[in-house]
Amino acid sequence: MTTYDIALIGFGGVNRTLAELIATRNEALRSGLGFGLRVVAITDLRLGSLVQPDGIDLSMALGLGGGSETFAEHGGSADTNNESVIRSCTADIICEATFTNPDDGEPAVSHVRWALESGKSVCTTNKGPVALRGAELNSLAAQNGVYFEYEGAVMSGTPVIRLAKKMFSGLRLNGFEGILNGTSNYVLGRMEAGLDFEAAVSEAQELGYAEANPAADIEGYDVQLKVLILANELLDAGIELKDVRRQGISTVTAEDVRTASRNGRRWKLVGSARRNPDGTVTAGVAPVAVPLDHGLAGVSGATNAVSFDTDLLGPVTVSGPGAGRVETAYALLSDIIAIHSAKTGAAAHA
Numbered sequence: 649m650t651t652y653d654i655a656l657i658g659f660g661g662v663n664r665t666l667a668e669l670i671a672t673r674n675e676a677l678r679s680g681l682g683f684g685l686r687v688v689a690i691t692d693l694r695l696g697s698l699v700q701p702d703g704i705d706l707s708m709a710l711g712l713g714g715g716s717e718t719f720a721e722h723g724g725s726a727d728t729n730n731e732s733v734i735r736s737c738t739a740d741i742i743c744e745a746t747f748t749n750p751d752d753g754e755p756a757v758s759h760v761r762w763a764l765e766s767g768k769s770v771c772t773t774n775k776g777p778v779a780l781r782g783a784e785l786n787s788l789a790a791q792n793g794v795y796f797e798y799e800g801a802v803m804s805g806t807p808v809i810r811l812a813k814k815m816f817s818g819l820r821l822n823g824f825e826g827i828l829n830g831t832s833n834y835v836l837g838r839m840e841a842g843l844d845f846e847a848a849v850s851e852a853q854e855l856g857y858a859e860a861n862p863a864a865d866i867e868g869y870d871v872q873l874k875v876l877i878l879a880n881e882l883l884d885a886g887i888e889l890k891d892v893r894r895q896g897i898s899t900v901t902a903e904d905v906r907t908a909s910r911n912g913r914r915w916k917l918v919g920s921a922r923r924n925p926d927g928t929v930t931a932g933v934a935p936v937a938v939p940l941d942h943g944l945a946g947v948s949g950a951t952n953a954v955s956f957d958t959d960l961l962g963p964v965t966v967s968g969p970g971a972g973r974v975e976t977a978y979a980l981l982s983d984i985i986a987i988h989s990a991k992t993g994a995a996a997h998a
Contacts, residue, residue: 652684655688655737662977699737759772827947827952885928913938
């Protein structure tokens, strides 16, 4: 039976949870999916790097917590050289889940490029490489006969990209609109409950929904990247980040929320893209007071949803968790399953 060797680049919440799934469910994966997984490399800014071609003891790796112990005490190094590990390790698949700068997609862009250049498939939860270098990296994967998967970059474990590509065959997508950021959605919901903007943001930070600097969520940068990904992946828009207009929710006041409520509307931060009659695509993110009978009006808390405008079925809405360690780790697993399906399908037709 096939066993895929994988490398975990970044060992924070997402890749650590993937390691837990492998440690506890590998036999179930083998029997249910027809393949197993073996972790042969891990890199982490705090722990350093560990490369073991025969497989890493995941119970040991998962046991390294907040102390001073590093991989150096277990045959690895306290230093992290991601390029060397990615290029030289024996992994078949690189699972990339590092902290990434949304302005240039680094260091994830480089991680993905190094892996593809060295003949390794990649799955990532990072938006940056997909949004900013997606076409280039997909082309590089094709040139090297490997695969680049990134389902978790938009709606965590909810398979919006793969679902639209595979399940909407025969339909024409005219556009989409969605709630793609749980933090902003939570803040607007709390404002509807009576909190002012600052209090709602503070509450979101206390609950761990918002970062100390919440601008990426509140000002729409996160949704802007996700809209860019969906527009290029599903509408073949061929656009860049500058083409996606952006407005966050910091301009929405408590009075705006009260007025909307009196008029049977609810504020949502909506990311959207639409195909124009001339074939071009218009895309953006902005706060919108949607009617209560709108498909997105009832999406609350950290839940995400996308409503696709199709020619034969009309609007089709997909909703599910847009964040969470387990959910995002599942997205990586679903990418690995997709790589396995592609490889075995290609072999069957060879």
